[in-house]
Amino acid sequence: GAVVSQHPSRVICKSGTSVKIECRSLDFQATTMFWYRQFPKQSLMLMATSNEGSKATYEQGVEKDKFLINHASLTLSTLTVTSAHPEDSSFYICSAAGGGNQPQHFGDGTRLSIL
Amino acid sequence: GQQVMQIPQYQHVQEGEDFTTYCNSSTTLSNIQWYKQRPGGHPVFLIQLVKSGEVKKQKRLTFQFGEAKKNSSLHITATQTTDVGTYFCAGHLATGTASKLTFGTGTRLQVTL
Numbered sequence: 038g039a040v041v042s043q044h045p046s047r048v049i050c051k052s053g054t055s056v057k058i059e060c061r062s063l064d065f066q067a068t069t070m071f072w073y074r075q076f077p078k079q080s081l082m083l084m085a086t087s088n089e090g091s092k093a094t095y096e097q098g099v100e101k102d103k104f105l106i107n108h109a110s111l112t113l114s115t116l117t118v119t120s121a122h123p124e125d126s127s128f129y130i131c132s133a134a135g136g137g138n139q140p141q142h143f144g145d146g147t148r149l150s151i152l
Numbered sequence: 153g154q155q156v157m158q159i160p161q162y163q164h165v166q167e168g169e170d171f172t173t174y175c176n177s178s179t180t181l182s183n184i185q186w187y188k189q190r191p192g193g194h195p196v197f198l199i200q201l202v203k204s205g206e207v208k209k210q211k212r213l214t215f216q217f218g219e220a221k222k223n224s225s226l227h228i229t230a231t232q233t234t235d236v237g238t239y240f241c242a243g244h245l246a247t248g249t250a251s252k253l254t255f256g257t258g259t260r261l262q263v264t265l
Contacts, residue, residue: 069251080240081195081255130194134251138183138244141253143194 039065041133043144051152052123058116058147060131066111067133071141072104075128087114121151156243156256164262171231173259175224175241182246184217184224185253190237221246231263 040063073081087093093106105117132141155178183202187195201217214227241256
């Protein structure tokens with residue numbers, strides 16, 4: 038099946054640090070990539086939808102300036118959590134899809150802990 | 153807004169027992185997808201249903217899509233410990249952005265010997 042690589046898998050850093058997370062589709066060209074946030078024992082909350090070469094579409098309540106998304110190519114999207122604070126600690130997962138209503142293929146996720 | 157609820161939230165069964173999770177959307181869906189997330193892992197795509205009333209089987213798993221395309225179910229026959237995880241339904245709105253999925257609240261399944 039399709040492979041999506043997400044890096045890093047775990048980040049622990051001090052408050053005020055900016056953290057960059059990469060999401061790569063390894064064996065297919067992803068028309069669209071998605072960024073989710075998941076709290077323990079809860080569902081996936083969509084943060085933003087990212088299309089190659091265009092600005093990301095953010096969900097209501099998600100700060101664009103806080104969570105910067107760049108989708109420079111059909112195989113790479115990045116999420117940067119700027120000036121992270123403890124309340125930003127969470128599990129962030131990306132996914133990639135080939136377009137339309139295709140199934141999404143998820144990365145392994147990044148567990149972010151802000152001290 | 154759009155909501156996709158799943159019941160039960162959690163179920164604990166003994167190995168060999170059957171398990172069912174139900175998924176209900178407040179609005180009509182163009183399709184329904186099911187994902188499984190193992191503890192500490194990421195969601196893995198299981199199946200997609202598109203047609204009203206559609207039923208699909210994968211070994212011990214049976215998936216149904218309701219006639220009104222607003223609900224779905226996943227039934228596991230004779231559970232095994234490898235079935236442990238959280239099962240999410242996810243749907244595309246019939247009138248929404250083609251690629252955006254709305255995930256259900258999830259059902260966490262625990263299976264013990």
